[in-house]
Amino acid sequence: MKASKFSDAQKAFILKQGADGIPVAEICRRAGISQATYFNWKKKYDGLLPTEMKRLKQLEDENGKLRKLVADLSLDKEMLQDVLRRKL
Numbered sequence: 001m002k003a004s005k006f007s008d009a010q011k012a013f014i015l016k017q018g019a020d021g022i023p024v025a026e027i028c029r030r031a032g033i034s035q036a037t038y039f040n041w042k043k044k045y046d047g048l049l050p051t052e053m054k055r056l057k058q059l060e061d062e063n064g065k066l067r068k069l070v071a072d073l074s075l076d077k078e079m080l081q082d083v084l085r086r087k088l
Contacts, residue, residue: 008057012049012053024039
């Protein structure tokens with residue numbers, strides 16, 4: 001996945017502008033982002049501080065690693081059970 005060129009603080013500032021009443025089209029034009037990007041950020045980060053955004057990203061990364069680990073272990077278990085079935 002491509003890394004964002006915007007820091008968490010910049011994203012929070014952009015979202016805060018929207019909460020302050022500035023039109024979304026104007027915010028997006030100034031920041032150089034699409035409206036879809038703005039609304040994706042709003043859906044994901046609305047109301048979070050930059051430190052909370054960083055923690056959310058860390059938790060999402062950790063969750064992805066754990067999901068991959070569970071998938072690998074499940075595959076290993078299935079292979080071992082298959083070997084045991086063939087021996088019996």
